[in-house]
Amino acid sequence: MAKTLDKVEVLTVGVGWTGGIIAAELAKQGVQVVGLERGKPRSTEDFQHVHDEYRYAIRYELMQDLSRETITFRNHRDERALPMRQLGSFLLGEGLGGAGVHWNGQTWRFLPYDLQIKSKTDEKYGPDKLGADYTLQDWGITYDELEPYFYKFEEMAGISGEDNPNGAPRSKPYPTPPMKETPITQRFKDAANNLDLHPFHIPSGNLSESYENPDGQTVYQCQYCGFCERFGCEYGAKSSPNVTVIPTAQDTGNFELRMHANVTELVYDGGKVTGVKYVDLQTGDEFIQPADVVVLTSYVMNNVRLLLNSGIGRPYDPETGSGVIGKNYCYQILPGANGFFEEEKFNTYMGAGSLGAAIDDYNGDNFDHSDVNFIHGGVATITQTGQRPINNNTVPNGTPNWGQEFKSQSIKYYHRVLSVGAQGASIPHRDNYLSLDPDYKDIFGQPLLRMTYDYTEQDRNLHDYLSEKCAEIVKEMGADTVEPREISDHYSIVPYQTTHNTGGVIMGGDPETSAVNNYLQMWDVDNLFVVGSSAFAHNGGYNPTGTVGALAYRAAEGIMKFREENGQLVTARHSSKKV
């Protein structure tokens, strides 16, 4: 029998960036918040022996324990979905700080075009640019409305950056100056300038100088140690929830953190959510934690799964296009080009997770799409994140991947390859969605989340285009051999791509086609907020977390409003066409 605990005002399911931001913002204003996090506690003290590629980058020490729960995956609806038995394509976070502990820190704002992608695309290119199978939607909020929240996130995290002529307009400069210029970033910028593009430094959550944020938390200066993404920072120099919002919440005395607390279900009475059920993973004890407001901050997979397993919201049906939970799952495509340099060696083993340079000339609607058969684009970057030897063995095409020739070539080119890669936007398609798996269960006997996902024509066309553009830059950088990347026949769950999963509980202006309003409040359940990239109506051409952070600040404001006003915070705009 689950033990029922005393009611709390607000609880978050998961304590990563989103849970931490909600906790800090509410606790600062005197609200009692409980954070339920299923993983371990961890802080800078735990990262003093972290420079171990095998343990952290290959065996994924800081990421989700899949023996308890994973997802199942298939490319198409007519296939049997099978469990993702090992981490690969994306690396799910687990433990205090979530994936914010081991992210790179590249911190972007989605473009004004992104937030109104449907109207702006239709307006400029007509309503049939992609066809009806692409379930493109506006986000129910404009960039101007969201701008202050972007800054809140950047100011809290101390982001180091500089002006980007093709980026979203800013009301204030970045809180800290950009990261260092290196021969590699300089080489990219020179080439981009020669091609009449507009290069700039990647906005970075690895800070260029020590910074005290408005909450009094200090993030230290990055040392370019080369063990950043997939690792925790041994200096507290990578902005993470653990060195910012979590201590801020704790300092108020209004935040109670419960670790090893795995939420299995939301308690739903058909009108509102009265609390959650969770299991203490160390004792096996079950609890019901009642709350006035429940905030799902457990990343895309669990945000969607907990709703479906608790019977909340209308599940998406790809056959009819009706329903919303699980709809518009998007990911990312990774066009790019490798350049091999015969005469030069670069210090590629040094670096930081967000050290690099970028161009936005091929992102969003920054170029005309009238004559191409796709929309959107992506940021193209060169990064210097610290290449470690197990994971980095790039060899020219046609080289075998073992044996003497492989050994020689992989050693020869280890410091002689520079790549330019793009983060291609991912446009929703009716066949790409999330649902419950009919067969596979987690350790508690609850259905796993099932992902049905494959590349679309839009993805392939955009991929070809961006790979070619990246190749032009690499060539201009002076590479002796340039090899553009090709997209695989189907999306594969095996090789790492990005942990930029989005959608499933999308925001919008119309409850028929979206799950949450622009405060990330569920249309169907007033006291339930679902926060994270699950709210993205499509995935833009950048890493997601700058936008996720902005939405979390917006949601925190919504929760404060809800405590005063109750009910829905936004008036629904019903489309004439019911689906």
Added chain:
Amino acid sequence: MAENEERSTMSRRRFLKNSSYVAGGAIGGGFLGTFLGRDLLRGTQQNSNGENSVNDFNRALMHFTRQSDFELLSAAVERIFPADDNGPGAIELGVPFFIDHQLAGSYGHNDREYMQGPFYPGSDFQGYQTRLKRHEVFDVGIKGIEEESRKEFDSSFTGLEGDQQDQILQKFQDNDVALKGVTSSTFFELLRSATLEGAYSDPLYGGNGNMKGWLMKEFPGSYMSYIEEIEEEEFINKEPQPLRAHIVSE
């Protein structure tokens, strides 16, 4: 706030302590030649073969029960990562011991992975789907290599010429060998990636013997900071540092 202050003082103290790692690092090539022949760490010894090894006591078997299987594994990984002009191969680097030890632990037993049934073969895009755990996959795979060698060349794998061994391994990679419970390409990919992991992981795991994997690749291992060097135009070849250097005696 007291707690806050304490945290930042600690971080600063640690920062200062850590910065001592920054020192050193010569510019230009030459470490490979300089260091291959001698020990990089206190406490290392030469073993009877004249090889450098940090500690001989853990060069014993945790997973394999028959030395012949271990020798087959050794021969196979040496073909994947052979000794050549660049430097030592998998055997000298200790890769077979690395793999044996990993198979005995959480890697070999897929501890943090989803291993509930039902099991189906799956498409090429769905990843690992065998019910066998890695240690079982290796057992099945090594037995399969031996059988295939006898079938193809009428000889034990360890008795074959290098290019014959390659032919056998290639068949495994191409999924041309039927194994029980797992595809031969799944086994080969595990073997291939474990070989690279053993060659290039921190020497604490028993591979990358005397950091010679890193020396070959000119990877300096674990340094705490490159802030003073990141802007340099020249390639900087640094003496590698293992994680052991992080154990500070206070």
